[in-house]
Structure formats: structure tokens, C-alpha cells
Amino acid sequence: MKKIMITLLMTAIVLGLNAQEAKEILETVDKNMSSKNRIFESDMVIHGRRSSRTITSKTYSEGDKQSFTEYLSPAREQGTKMLKQENKLWIYSPSTDRIIQISGHMLRQSVMGSDLSFEDMMDDRKLTDIYNATIAGHEEIEGRDTYILDLAAIVDDVAYHSQRLWVDSERFVPLKQEMFAKSGKLLKRTTLSDVQKVQGRWFPMTMVYKDMLKDGKGTEFRISSAKFDQDIPEYIFTKAALKQ
Amino acid sequence: MIRFLLKGILRDRSRSLLPVIVVALGVFLTVFMSGWFQGIMGDMIDMNARFSSGHVKIMTRAYDENSGQAPLDLALLDVASLKKQLYVEYPDMEWVERIRSGGLLDVPDENGETRGQGPAMVTAIDLLSPESREVDRLNIPDAIVKGELPDQPGETLISDDFAEKFEVAIGDEVTLFGSTMNGSMMFYTFTVSGTIRFGNTLLDRGAIFIDIKDAQLAMDMEDGATEILGYFNNQPYIDEEAMALATSYNEKYSLEEDEFSPKMIRLAEAAGMADYLAIAENMVGMMVFIFIIAMSIVLWNTGLLGGLRRYSEFGVRLALGEEKKHIYRTTLWEAVLIGIIGSIVGTIFGLALSYRLQAHGVDFSGMMDNLGVMMPTVFRAVVTPSMYVVGFIPGVLATVMGSALAGFAIYKRKTAQLFNELEV
Numbered sequence: 171m172k173k174i175m176i177t178l179l180m181t182a183i184v185l186g187l188n189a190q191e192a193k194e195i196l197e198t199v200d201k202n203m204s205s206k207n208r209i210f211e212s213d214m215v216i217h218g219r220r221s222s223r224t225i226t227s228k229t230y231s232e233g234d235k236q237s238f239t240e241y242l243s244p245a246r247e248q249g250t251k252m253l254k255q256e257n258k259l260w261i262y263s264p265s266t267d268r269i270i271q272i273s274g275h276m277l278r279q280s281v282m283g284s285d286l287s288f289e290d291m292m293d294d295r296k297l298t299d300i301y302n303a304t305i306a307g308h309e310e311i312e313g314r315d316t317y318i319l320d321l322a323a324i325v326d327d328v329a330y331h332s333q334r335l336w337v338d339s340e341r342f343v344p345l346k347q348e349m350f351a352k353s354g355k356l357l358k359r360t361t362l363s364d365v366q367k368v369q370g371r372w373f374p375m376t377m378v379y380k381d382m383l384k385d386g387k388g389t390e391f392r393i394s395s396a397k398f399d400q401d402i403p404e405y406i407f408t409k410a411a412l413k414q
Numbered sequence: 415m416i417r418f419l420l421k422g423i424l425r426d427r428s429r430s431l432l433p434v435i436v437v438a439l440g441v442f443l444t445v446f447m448s449g450w451f452q453g454i455m456g457d458m459i460d461m462n463a464r465f466s467s468g469h470v471k472i473m474t475r476a477y478d479e480n481s482g483q484a485p486l487d488l489a490l491l492d493v494a495s496l497k498k499q500l501y502v503e504y505p506d507m508e509w510v511e512r513i514r515s516g517g518l519l520d521v522p523d524e525n526g527e528t529r530g531q532g533p534a535m536v537t538a539i540d541l542l543s544p545e546s547r548e549v550d551r552l553n554i555p556d557a558i559v560k561g562e563l564p565d566q567p568g569e570t571l572i573s574d575d576f577a578e579k580f581e582v583a584i585g586d587e588v589t590l591f592g593s594t595m596n597g598s599m600m601f602y603t604f605t606v607s608g609t610i611r612f613g614n615t616l617l618d619r620g621a622i623f624i625d626i627k628d629a630q631l632a633m634d635m636e637d638g639a640t641e642i643l644g645y646f647n648n649q650p651y652i653d654e655e656a657m658a659l660a661t662s663y664n665e666k667y668s669l670e671e672d673e674f675s676p677k678m679i680r681l682a683e684a685a686g687m688a689d690y691l692a693i694a695e696n697m698v699g700m701m702v703f704i705f706i707i708a709m710s711i712v713l714w715n716t717g718l719l720g721g722l723r724r725y726s727e728f729g730v731r732l733a734l735g736e737e738k739k740h741i742y743r744t745t746l747w748e749a750v751l752i753g754i755i756g757s758i759v760g761t762i763f764g765l766a767l768s769y770r771l772q773a774h775g776v777d778f779s780g781m782m783d784n785l786g787v788m789m790p791t792v793f794r795a796v797v798t799p800s801m802y803v804v805g806f807i808p809g810v811l812a813t814v815m816g817s818a819l820a821g822f823a824i825y826k827r828k829t830a831q832l833f834n835e836l837e838v
Contacts, residue, residue: 216597218487219476220674223596246598246634260527261591263601268589270520270601271528276591283487283597409527 192303195317198342199335200296202371207232207402211395216284217387225282234294236407247282251412254292257327262412269412284389285358285381289329300325301333308339311346312363315339330357341365341372356382369398423751430752437756437813438763440709441805445764446795448701448804450771453796458789459651459681459690464551465617467684468510468643469651470660472496476673477640484514486595486633489640490676496642504659506647510548511639513538513629517592517600519572519622521580530580533620534590538629542567551645554610554623560584561608564625570604571623574611582606590622594634602632613791644678656680702807709812714819742821749817750810757809764805771795 207230214225225247231237237254241247249264259272277288297303301321309316321333330349337344347360358381362374373396380388405411423430463469473481477488490496493511500509519534540546541564549555549563559574561584572588582588586606594600604624611618630636646655660678669675682688731741775794 218597220487221596246594246596250599261599263589263599266589266601266603267526268520268522268601268603269527270518270589270591271531272518273531275533276518280593280597282599283593 192305192317192319193298195305195319195337195342196298196301196303196321196335199337199344200298202341202343202373204234204294204296205371205398207398207400209395209397209400209402210393213390213392213394214282214284215390215392216282217389218283219386230402230406231294232402232407234296234299237294238406238411252291253407253409253412255407257292259288259292260409260412267413269409280381285379285384285386286389286391287329290358290379293329297321297335300328303335306334309336311336314341314345316345338365338372343372343374345374358382364392368396371398420751423748423755430748430755433749433752433813433816434756434759436709436712437753437809438759440705440712440812441757441760441809442764442767443760444701444705444808445761445801445805446767449764449768449797449801450793450795451701452798453768453772453775453794454790455690455693456650456796457794459687461790462684462687462690463645463651463681464553466514467681467687468641469646470507470644470656470678470680471684472500472642472644472663472676472678473640474674475668475670475677478677478679484516484640486513486515486593486635486640487597488674489513489595489635489638490642491635491638491674493637493639493642496676500642500644504644504663507644507659508547508647509642509644510540510546510551511626511642513626513633513635513638513640515592515629515633515640517590519576519620520589520591521582522587522589531591532576532579534592534622535620536590536592536622536624536629538624538626541623541625542627552623553612557610557612559609559611561606564607564623567625567628568604569607569625570628571608571610571621572606573618573621574609575618576620577606577609582609584608590624590632592633594632595638596634598634600632600634602628604628614789642676651681653680653682656682702804705808706812706815709808710815710819712812712816714816745817745821746814749813753810753813754806756813757806760809761802761805765797765801768795768797768801772797 210229210231212227212229214227216223216225223244225244226242227239228242229237229239235256237252239252241250249262251262253260253262259277260269261272262269272288277292279287281288281291300323302324303319303321306318306320309318315338316336317339319335319337321335323331331352332350332354334348334350335344336346343362343365344360345362345365347358347362348356349358349360351357358379360380361378362376363378364376365372365374367373373393375393375396377391378388379391380386472490474488474490477485477490480488490511497509497511500507513536515536515538517534517536518531520531521529523529539548539552541549554563554571558571560577561571564570570588572582576582584606587603588606589601589603592600604622610621610623612621624632626639630638644659646652657680660680660683663676663678667675668677728741732738771793772795775790775792777792
């Protein structure tokens with residue numbers, strides 16, 4: 171009986187330490203990946219079944235509440251703008267001079283044929299705010315040691331019920347991410363690379379998103395310029411900015 | 415002998431009236447139900463052919479594999495030359511291109527911002543060419559609730575339910591939002607020229623009809639279409655012909671190693687249609703089988719009752735020296751004659767009602783509000799040549815089977831018992 175009690179106590183302590191360590195890892199990841207605000211210039215390479223195309227955009231975001239994206243090229247997309255405020259999303263089309271609000275099932279649709287949905291683009295919350303983490307092991311990815319974290323959702327309004335995250339054990343940046351449905355089905359896989367030090371933080375400048383329910387090579391997202399904690403004028407995050 | 419039996423049947427109505435009524439009723443139901451079900455199934459198949467599957471349909475091999483998602487990026491290209499080639503090789507068919515896609519229909523307020531929106535099921539057909547038969551094929555003029563058909567580019571017909579819900583009037587602008595063939599965002603503003611209702615949820619839910627040229631422009635699909643539908647000229651669907659056509663086309667043009675090569679499928683291969691066709695083809699057989707079984711049981715019972723009533727008659731005939739075999743044979747001939755008379759009466763009534771329902775169907779639209787299957791809301795019968803004779807199979811067969819089973823009692827009579835019964 172005494173032995174069983176000691177074993178149970180030890181297991182609880184080990185599990186508690188594991189959860190504590192996992193939480194600390196995730197908090198460090200959040201520190202690297204999140205910021206008060208940021209400005210990205212990026213190229214999104216979308217590989218279709220017939221051809222590939224590159225879409226250039228500039229995104230301003232503030233915390234996880236609001237963001238503004240302007241598409242710069244190609245000509246077909248130029249001038250298209252997207253504004254996110256809390257859980258609302260508006261798209262401005264220069265060809266029709268219309269602002270359309272996207273809601274409901276449309277949020278699960280692909281953005282411009284990519285492997286990213288509007289929902290993926292909108293959910294920019296810190297991982298520690300929406301998931302509990304446990305350490306599942308270690309693995310080497312591209313010559314770098316990683317912690318494998320299993321994340322389980324602690325809120326209901328989350329696109330993926332659970333995730334598995336491979337976190338660089340030295341730089342605390344995710345190098346691979348798998349997102350699962352409640353049923354356990356793998357829905358998306360992201361590989362993150364080209365990790366650079368930007369304004370004192372490690373940040374992956376290239377991400378490849380793969381919708382596992384679709385055929386294809388996935389969508390490559392390359393950040394050409396990343397700036398954190400900038401002075402972004404408040405009017406950027408208004409509907410008036412969409413038509414400017 | 416037949417004339418003698420016929421006289422007996424006509425003069426002694428107490429032995430023939432009930433079996434004739436039973437046979438006539440059964441035959442009436444066989445003829446009418448087979449005509450009605452054939453009519454419903456035929457209309458359902460025809461509706462699917464007109465709206466979605468054609469008699470044959472050409473798509474890319476990749477589109478065919480994912481057709482449930484209507485993936486625009488896997489659509490056919492060079493449609494004009496494909497159609498030209500089809501008309502040269504298969505001139506007895508009419509070939510039409512269509513684009514089918516999903517999206518969001520958005521209604522703007524006075525500032526150009528979203529006032530209301532709902533999911534849209536886009537069907538792009540040739541609405542504007544004077545030679546196009548697509549408008550009539552889809553019965554659009556009868557489906558128009560308000561307004562009129564588009565007569566210029568940029569006009570659209572939208573679901574009347576959608577228009578009611580978001581208070582969209584004729585002449586208002588609506589924006590279609592979705593994806594282009596390349597995956598870009600598609601925004602295209604149309605002017606509403608009319609509203610439509612087909613009476614079928616599957617067709618009416620967010621339905622929007624636009625001209626194929628507008629769709630090609632909006633969706634970056636120059637000379638592209640999601641499918642080319644083929645229709646036999648002035649004839650209904652014949653599976654054998656469609657199969658021969660699809661086989662010859664696919665052998666020539668559908669390449670396994672090229673996912674964008676065209677592939678022809680016949681109506682029977684479209685989702686769920688094989689089952690409908692099998693039911694339609696076997697409907698008469700099923701009806702005949704059901705009524706043979708049901709009527710045989712009823713007529714066996716009637717025969718037994720008749721046999722009991724004619725117990726004394728058979729006894730006297732046996733006592734007079736008539737052979738059991740002869741009595742049994744005449745009973746069976748009587749049954750054949752009763753079966754023929756009942757079948758004639760039943761067929762006349764069955765055909766009469768079928769002709770009536772062929773001309774004026776029964777409207778079930780009130781009961782089909784949430785129907786998710788593409789089927790007509792007015793159920794019509796169809797009169798086919800087979801219906802003139804099909805009733806005679808259960809009519810005669812069931813009567814003979816019923817009499818044959820009931821007639822076994824004749825063989826069970828013992829001569830000694832017979833004389834005892836007759837108190838001789």
C-alpha cells in the first residue's frame with residue numbers, strides 16, 4: 171500500500187513538473203511569436219493543380235484583436251484589402267467598390283485558393299490563452315533538437331481541438347505544427363523554417379501550410395520584412411481605411 | 415367448351431362477380447401504379463438530366479473525382495474547340511457548356527456595405543444567345559416569380575426566397591463573392607432582372623442563374639466551363655446508346671495519365687442516378703410481382719369460398735360420372751375467362767386514370783418544402799404501350815393460381831362420402 175502511494179505521488183509530481191515545464195515552453199514560444207503589434211510584408215506562394223502564383227501583401231496587426239491586410243500584387247488582387255476586428259472580417263474589392271463582411275461557413279473557406287482559411291488568418295491568439303500543453307517527447311528536425319508538445323484546447327471557440335507542436339529547444343520557435351479535429355483527424359500541417367533574429371526575438375520567416383484534406387503541395391508563406399512594436403496609426407484598423 | 419363456360423360465368427353472376435371485381439381491382443392498381451411510378455421516376459430522371467447530369471456529361475478527369483466540391487480550378491478549358499469537335503463526331507446530340515459553383519450572394523446597403531448575405535449556388539448557362547435552348551430546358555420562364563429573363567450581360571435571376579428574405583427588388587444590385595478559377599477572390603456585381611422558384615429546396619436554396627459569358631469573365635475562365643452536357647436530340651435517355659457514346663469518346667480522348675483530359679460519363683453514372691434508373695426500369699416487374707402474390711392469396715380465398723358454395727354442384731357432376739380431372743380443367747378455364755374479363759375491366763380503368771394523371775399531375779409541393787432530392791413537385795403518370803397488356807399477367811395468372819389451389823378439394827372427394835353427402 172505504501173509503495174502504491176509513493177508511486178502515485180511520484181507520478182503526480184512528474185506530471186505536474188511536466189505540465190509546468192510545458193507551460194513555460196509555450197509561454198516562451200508566445201513571447202517570440204506574439205507582440206503588441208507588428209507589420210509584415212510577405213509573399214504567399216500558392217501551388218494549384220494547374221499552376222502556381224505568388225501574392226504579395228502587407229499586414230498590420232495589433233495583438234490578437236485587429237489586423238489589416240492590403241494585397242499588393244498580382245494585378246488581379248492589387249487593392250484588395252481585409253480588415254479583422256475581434257471576430258469580424260470585412261473584405262474590400264476595388265473592382266466593385268464594395269465592402270463585404272465574411273461570416274458563418276465562409277470563414278472556413280480557403281483564402282485565395284491557399285491552404286489557409288479565413289478562420290486560420292483570424293485566430294491570432296496566444297497559444298497559452300487557448301491550449302494546455304504537455305511534453306510528449308523530443309525529436310530532431312533539420313538538425314535541431316525540439317520539444318514535442320501536445321496541446322489540448324481549453325476554450326470552445328477554437329478552430330482546432332488539439333495540436334502537436336515541435337518547438338526548437340534552444341530558440342523556442344515552433345518548427346512544425348499539426349492541427350487536429352475533435353475526432354483526432356489531422357486537418358493541417360505547418361512547417362516553419364528560416365528562423366531569424368528580428369528585434370531581439372527568434373522568428374520563422376518561412377511557413378509552409380498544408381491542408382491535409384486537399385491534394386497539392388501546400389502554400390508557402392515567406393515574410394520578406396517583419397517589424398515588431400511599431401507605431402501604427404489607429405485609423406488603419408477602421409473600415410474607412412479599406413476604401414482609401 | 416369456352417362458349418359454354420362463358421355463358422355460365424355471365425348467367426351465374428354469383429360465382430363470377432366477386433372474382434371479377436377482385437381481379438379488376440388488382441389489375442387497375444397494377445396498371446395505374448406502374449404508370450404513376452414510371453411517370454414520377456421518368457420525370458425525376460428527366461429533371462436531373464436537364465438540371466445537372468445531361469444524358470451524358472463531359473468533365474476533366476480531376477473534376478470528376480472531386481465533383482462534389484465543384485472545384486473551379488479543375489474545370490475544362492478550350493471549350494469552344496471541344497464542342498466543335500463533339501458536333502463533328504456526334505452530330506445527333508446537342509452540346510451545352512455550364513459552370514456550376516458555390517459562393518456568397520451579398521446585398522449592399524446605401525454605403526456599399528453588407529446589408530444581408532447568404533450562400534449562393536451559381537448555375538451559369540447560355541441565357542442570352544437567341545439560339546440557346548437552355549432557358550426552356552430548365553423551364554426557367556415558368557419558374558419566374560417576379561421580373562423577367564436577363565436580356566443583357568450583367569443581369570441575373572436569383573432565388574425568390576432569398577429576394578424575399580433580404581428585400582431585394584427587381585433592378586437592385588447584388589454582389590457575388592467567391593473564388594475564381596485561379597483561386598483569386600471573385601467579386602462581381604449583377605443587376606437582378608427577376609426572381610425564380612422551382613418548388614424544390616435543392617434548386618431554390620440560394621439559386622442564382624447567370625449568363626455563361628458573365629461567369630467566365632467573373633471567374634477568370636475564358637473559354638472554360640466546369641462541364642459540357644450532351645442531350646440526345648428529341649429523344650429520351652437510352653442507357654445503351656449513352657454507354658456506347660461514352661465508351662467511344664473516352665477511348666479516344668480520356669487519358670489516364672492526364673488528369674485534365676476530358677472524361678464522358680453517362681446519366682446512369684451520375685450520383686445516385688443508377689439506383690433511380692434501376693427502379694424505373696424494374697417498376698413494372700415489381701408491380702406485377704407484388705399484385706400476383708397479393709391477388710393470388712385473395713383469389714385462392716375467393717376460390718375456396720366459391721368451391722364451398724359449389725360443393726353440391728361438383729358432387730352432382732361427379733355422381734353423374736364426370737371425371738375429377740375434367741371438373742378441375744373446366745374450373746381452370748373458368749378462371750382464365752374470369753381473369754381476362756377482370757383484366758380488361760381493370761386495364762380500362764387503370765389506363766383512364768393514368769391518362770388523366772398524365773395530363774394533370776397531382777401537386778405535392780406543399781409536402782415537399784424541405785426535400786433534398788431533385789424531383790418534380792407535380793407527380794404525373796405516363797402511359798406506355800406495355801400498360802395495355804401488363805395487367806393481364808397478374809390478372810390471369812393470379813386467378814388461375816387461386817383456382818388451382820382451391821380446386822384441389824375436388825380430388826379429395828371420396829365416392830362413398832359423396833353419396834353420403836348427397837343423401838342418395
